[in-house]
Amino acid sequence: MKRPDSKLNETEVKQNGDAGGQLSVFTNVHTAAGSPEKRLLSAFKKDTNPGKAYLAGREYYSEDGKTFELRLVRRIKQQLSADPTTRPEYPSPLGLTEFTRRATEVALGKSSRAIVEERVLGVQTPGFTAAVRLGAELLRNWYDHCAAWCGPVYLSSPCDDSLAGIFQAAGIQDIREYYYWDDQQRGVCLDKLLEDLEKAPERSVVVLSASAHYPTGADLSHNQWAVITELIMRRRLFPFLLLPPQALCYGNVEREAWPVQYCASQGMELLCAQSFSHCFGLYGEAVGHLLCVLKQNSLLLSVQSQAATIVKSLWAQPSAGGANIVATVLSNPAHVVEWKEEVKHIVERCMLIRELLRERLRLLGAPGCWDRLTQQSGLYCNTGLNEDQVEFLSQRRHVYLLPSGCLNVSAINGRNLDYIAESIHRALTTSL
Amino acid sequence: MSVFGEVALAAPVAVFKLSQDFNNDQFPNKVNLGVGAYRTDEGKPWVLPVVKKVEKVIVHDDSLNHEYLPILGLPEFRSSASKIALGEDSPAIQENRVGAVQCLGGTGALKMGAEFLRRFYNGNNNTNTPVYVSSPTWENHNAVFANAGFDDVRPYKYWDAENRGLDLAGFLGDLESCPAHSIFVLHACAHNPTGTDPTQEQWQLIAEVMMRRQLFVFFDSAYQGFASGNLDKDAWAVRYFVSMGFEMFCAQSFSKNFGLYNERVGNLTIVARDADNLKRVLSQMEKIVRTTWSNPPSQGARIVAVTLTSPELFSEWKDNVKTMADRVLLMRAQLKAKLQALGTAGTWDHITEQIGMFSFTGLNPKQVEYMVKERHIYLMASGRINMCGLTSKNIDYVAESIHETVTNVQ
Numbered sequence: 001m002k003r004p005d006s007k008l009n010e011t012e013v014k015q016n017g018d019a020g021g022q023l024s025v026f027t028n029v030h031t032a033a034g035s036p037e038k039r040l041l042s043a044f045k046k047d048t049n050p051g052k053a054y055l056a057g058r059e060y061y062s063e064d065g066k067t068f069e070l071r072l073v074r075r076i077k078q079q080l081s082a083d084p085t086t087r088p089e090y091p092s093p094l095g096l097t098e099f100t101r102r103a104t105e106v107a108l109g110k111s112s113r114a115i116v117e118e119r120v121l122g123v124q125t126p127g128f129t130a131a132v133r134l135g136a137e138l139l140r141n142w143y144d145h146c147a148a149w150c151g152p153v154y155l156s157s158p159c160d161d162s163l164a165g166i167f168q169a170a171g172i173q174d175i176r177e178y179y180y181w182d183d184q185q186r187g188v189c190l191d192k193l194l195e196d197l198e199k200a201p202e203r204s205v206v207v208l209s210a211s212a213h214y215p216t217g218a219d220l221s222h223n224q225w226a227v228i229t230e231l232i233m234r235r236r237l238f239p240f241l242l243l244p245p246q247a248l249c250y251g252n253v254e255r256e257a258w259p260v261q262y263c264a265s266q267g268m269e270l271l272c273a274q275s276f277s278h279c280f281g282l283y284g285e286a287v288g289h290l291l292c293v294l295k296q297n298s299l300l301l302s303v304q305s306q307a308a309t310i311v312k313s314l315w316a317q318p319s320a321g322g323a324n325i326v327a328t329v330l331s332n333p334a335h336v337v338e339w340k341e342e343v344k345h346i347v348e349r350c351m352l353i354r355e356l357l358r359e360r361l362r363l364l365g366a367p368g369c370w371d372r373l374t375q376q377s378g379l380y381c382n383t384g385l386n387e388d389q390v391e392f393l394s395q396r397r398h399v400y401l402l403p404s405g406c407l408n409v410s411a412i413n414g415r416n417l418d419y420i421a422e423s424i425h426r427a428l429t430t431s432l
Numbered sequence: 433m434s435v436f437g438e439v440a441l442a443a444p445v446a447v448f449k450l451s452q453d454f455n456n457d458q459f460p461n462k463v464n465l466g467v468g469a470y471r472t473d474e475g476k477p478w479v480l481p482v483v484k485k486v487e488k489v490i491v492h493d494d495s496l497n498h499e500y501l502p503i504l505g506l507p508e509f510r511s512s513a514s515k516i517a518l519g520e521d522s523p524a525i526q527e528n529r530v531g532a533v534q535c536l537g538g539t540g541a542l543k544m545g546a547e548f549l550r551r552f553y554n555g556n557n558n559t560n561t562p563v564y565v566s567s568p569t570w571e572n573h574n575a576v577f578a579n580a581g582f583d584d585v586r587p588y589k590y591w592d593a594e595n596r597g598l599d600l601a602g603f604l605g606d607l608e609s610c611p612a613h614s615i616f617v618l619h620a621c622a623h624n625p626t627g628t629d630p631t632q633e634q635w636q637l638i639a640e641v642m643m644r645r646q647l648f649v650f651f652d653s654a655y656q657g658f659a660s661g662n663l664d665k666d667a668w669a670v671r672y673f674v675s676m677g678f679e680m681f682c683a684q685s686f687s688k689n690f691g692l693y694n695e696r697v698g699n700l701t702i703v704a705r706d707a708d709n710l711k712r713v714l715s716q717m718e719k720i721v722r723t724t725w726s727n728p729p730s731q732g733a734r735i736v737a738v739t740l741t742s743p744e745l746f747s748e749w750k751d752n753v754k755t756m757a758d759r760v761l762l763m764r765a766q767l768k769a770k771l772q773a774l775g776t777a778g779t780w781d782h783i784t785e786q787i788g789m790f791s792f793t794g795l796n797p798k799q800v801e802y803m804v805k806e807r808h809i810y811l812m813a814s815g816r817i818n819m820c821g822l823t824s825k826n827i828d829y830v831a832e833s834i835h836e837t838v839t840n841v842q
Contacts, residue, residue, distance in 0.1 A: 024706065024709040026552070026704055026705070026709040026712065026713050029552045029709070029712045030712065031712045031716075032716045032719045035722070058500065067497060067499045081487045082488075086479065088469070088478070088479050088691045088693050088694060089469055089693050090468070090469065090693045090694065091693075091694050125725075126728070127725050127726055129722070129723070129726035129727075133723065133724055133725070142438070143435050144435055145439065162722055162723065162726070165719070169723035269435055281498055282498075283500045283727075284501055284730035285730060286727060286728060286730075294436060296434050299437065302439040302441045303439050305442035305444075306439055310579075313575040313576045314539075314579075315535075315539055315543065315696065315724075315725065316536070316539035316572065317694070319731065320694035320695060322729065322731070
């Protein structure tokens, strides 16, 4: 019998790989290109400068620079761990009923007609990515089934760079972009957006950020939503809404879910991927939700059964822990009040950081108008820095932004604010 | 007009339907032998004492950060989980050619392995590579591999219904005649649903053919420790294959042996020829994970990691596992004894020869129907029972029912 050899010299081996069974079956596997985010984080970790700052993370960081647990969440975790009635059993593939019920209400509002008419499907998923993936698989398998639909899916430019991969992994290869962020205007360019969607083939899926657009932080106004949804309905496109850090923009759950509620109120069918990581500080717990609003309640059972079938070949059942916590909070009015208070502090801190940053930059005389910093809200903002300037920041000042010039405001705190403001100023004024 | 207008109602999954029917049954002495989880002698689910203890430790630990886990999962979990499968002193681990991906349960691990193989094994995106699953096998195996894009998922001979044992000749025959580079899904121990595992000598024969014909080894290990009560014994087949020089995947589930069904704790262990190959494989795995769930949940993985890396807790866990395995062995012994005492027609040695949670009783569909309808004892149409559904309170009733069924229904 053969024993494993020490490292093989692969260049000596033929392409069809049959060197007496000693060649690895993985020989032809190439190293995957790392995502830009991964390379950035890797560079940051290697950076030995004591003043370094990482402003490209996805989590909310508190003033001491760490992700943290909401006090309420901590208490509930302790309560749940002492609860003698917890049953270690497989949950349903669709997740905890109490969780999906509350998650649905949070997105659509308790009195939503769609809920009352029982044409809403809610599926608990292990996180936000999983919710998008499930939605993508549902579309690929069942969207306009007889027409064998296979795309296209339209993503905003820019968007989270993992989105395209998720749809492709689900088997939808035709991914396109629609115009969103305009560098000159430093905001959303509605005209160009509408132009792109007007050209989209019928039955295209359009992925739209309901709030807290990643990575720009630039959201659509109510008027813009009205115009866009009118186009979507007229052109027979399908909306897939993203609601990741709900409640972290304005501290107001309902306000951030407005676009979802508006679309539903227009009688549209839609998918919506939600995450509860941010607004509950449950990053490690993978708490996500996929919402599906249908036109007819006669379809609910079928779509539900197919969603369950898809789930069974992906992860079988979602994990209970985090969803339990969210359900416990949302189904108790006193907890909800306390939760909203804690979230409010997070939101206020982000606003404060934005104001302070704006002031510092103004005082330094940094070129450009910085009002947009306080006009937007939420975790992310676009500084307007170009690629060269972003690189300057990381190489020379050890301040790491996303390549698009966007940054996570919560990573700025009392200790690094001055240095970061100074660094941005230098990036803008140093000739590169 | 809805865009989902053509969506058909999916067929209900048999085991869930069985549970539903059981729940709706009003008969006071009804018994559920279709359940797929461990039950105590009181018929209740069991939170392992060590898990309860560790949960408290975790919840009061102020030093834990609450960030997203790395895409590949909690490092301590991945390495300790792989060690459990391959052995503390595994040469492959020492040679740095073992890696792992934390996944959403055993299903998630199978899914990640399947997605990787479909993309990178036997060429690029070769959806024609045959994937062989045992006949019979866990009903979800087919769906996971098919959904990962494999066009050709086929059965390999395994269960000999007539002799109520392993069809070794058939199995070896399929190994000899299958297309080269085929993928074989092997049950590491406690075969689901038959409870019939190859002996060590039989595993050696299977390994010899697989090595010679360059077939890919994909172990499904959902019951380590649970089968015999001994972790090392239950891992013998996996470790043997590693020692023979195979590259392989091993999908591990900690749902049963930790009672963490609802926390979805799984691990895909990867054994490669060398560290360089391993590194490249893991880099591609990360991309696949990134588009499925991105960051796995931490709770269950933390519980397992803390337990496995503390000698005291590890010892306590092994005791808890043995408690579960011993109860199953006791029920097996008692059921067989009672059937023999009743003089029930046929041989019942297979009840104690089979191992793990499940037993293929040998009851035919008509007999199963009789058991369900007349005796209110719920089992799968295949004749599969979950030994955990037996308790000291219902075992007499079950034994009598089997006796009556076999006597009256052919």
